[in-house]
Amino acid sequence: MYDSRLGNIMTEHITTPFDAASTAAQVVAGIDLTGRRAVVTGGASGIGVETAKALASTGAEVTLAVRDTAAGQRVADGIDGTVRVAPLDLADRASVAAFVAGWDGPLHILVNNAGVMAAPETRTPEGWELQFATNHLGHFALTTGLHRFLAVEGARVVSVSSSAHLMSPVVFDDIHFVERPYDPWAAYGQSKTANVLLAVEATKRWAADGITVNALMPGGIRTNLQRHVDPRQMESMIDQAVEQGFRVKTPEQGAATSVLVATSPLLEGVGGRYFEDCAEALPNDGNMVNGVAAYALDPEAAARLWQVSEETLG
Numbered sequence: 001m002y003d004s005r006l007g008n009i010m011t012e013h014i015t016t017p018f019d020a021a022s023t024a025a026q027v028v029a030g031i032d033l034t035g036r037r038a039v040v041t042g043g044a045s046g047i048g049v050e051t052a053k054a055l056a057s058t059g060a061e062v063t064l065a066v067r068d069t070a071a072g073q074r075v076a077d078g079i080d081g082t083v084r085v086a087p088l089d090l091a092d093r094a095s096v097a098a099f100v101a102g103w104d105g106p107l108h109i110l111v112n113n114a115g116v117m118a119a120p121e122t123r124t125p126e127g128w129e130l131q132f133a134t135n136h137l138g139h140f141a142l143t144t145g146l147h148r149f150l151a152v153e154g155a156r157v158v159s160v161s162s163s164a165h166l167m168s169p170v171v172f173d174d175i176h177f178v179e180r181p182y183d184p185w186a187a188y189g190q191s192k193t194a195n196v197l198l199a200v201e202a203t204k205r206w207a208a209d210g211i212t213v214n215a216l217m218p219g220g221i222r223t224n225l226q227r228h229v230d231p232r233q234m235e236s237m238i239d240q241a242v243e244q245g246f247r248v249k250t251p252e253q254g255a256a257t258s259v260l261v262a263t264s265p266l267l268e269g270v271g272g273r274y275f276e277d278c279a280e281a282l283p284n285d286g287n288m289v290n291g292v293a294a295y296a297l298d299p300e301a302a303a304r305l306w307q308v309s310e311e312t313l314g
């Protein structure tokens, strides 16, 4: 966990005036990002829409990086401000490379928001497990590809993770479920742990360039994300989680922590951390709904994942 103001590792727990009930609009109220440029992956649905809306309201120019550009354009048309749409399929290396090649000029905010959850066993043409390929490898390729544009003082990368990271560390011995039976939740959890580890290692590598990267859990929000889960199973999982203190949020509330991490002056220079409900998460105490797992913030695992990702992507 890095704080450039102190030039060292910082352990103080960060809170803000916002909480689980705050909306993205409340978080960005009074923040002026005119002249700044932002990308939101998966900005055509769910919390990505609300994230883009809030960023555009600050005066930032927002690009929705989406695989369905017609849906992206419909969303863009409904947002006040400067909102562009560009094609991006995170599970397709050529598509990520084309997005990077098409980018020009500085990039101040990259919100790695797109994701797929609990999909049935699916593999990319390379044989990579789809959730890891989309949620982690695609965003890794995008983020490292855009690094030269991000290298502007105060640039922020936002890694949208999940409390589902508590379901699995990155299993380096069998990331793609070749040796072990496929489990859609273990695969999702692994990919969401990878999202946190990306924030840890990217901040370590890039803080000197003025770039910080943080991860977050948006909360539980009913969106298209649940499309692969039987509705009865989903409702039963939500009921169980609610009993443990989990609260279901609106998409406007679900985008609040992403937007906080992307824009708040309170987080200037802060990186390598995991937030939830608009505050830094506490260490997980064994429950399955909140807090951050030690393995997700482990610097050695973060460095290893970076190396494995580079090798995988060639």
Ligand SMILES: NC(=O)c1ccc[n+]([C@@H]2O[C@H](COP(=O)([O-])OP(=O)(O)OC[C@H]3O[C@@H](n4cnc5c(N)ncnc54)[C@H](OP(=O)(O)O)[C@@H]3O)[C@@H](O)[C@H]2O)c1
Residues within 6 Å of the ligand: 041, 042, 043, 044, 045, 046, 047, 048, 065, 066, 067, 068, 088, 089, 090, 091, 092, 112, 113, 114, 115, 116, 117, 134, 160, 161, 162, 163, 217, 218, 219, 220, 221, 222, 223, 224, 225, 226
């Ligand atoms: N909703 C929750 O309760 C919850 C909880 C914890 C974490 N999260 C995280 O929040 C993020 C946003 O989720 P959401 O709830 O807003 O779900 P959502 O409405 O399904 O949005 C996810 C977006 O990701 C896009 N996407 C999926 N695969 C892609 C690919 N290969 N290339 C490019 N884009 C792709 C989807 O595009 P299409 O529309 O084309 O499919 C969609 O726009 C995800 O990272 C998710 O893991 C959500």
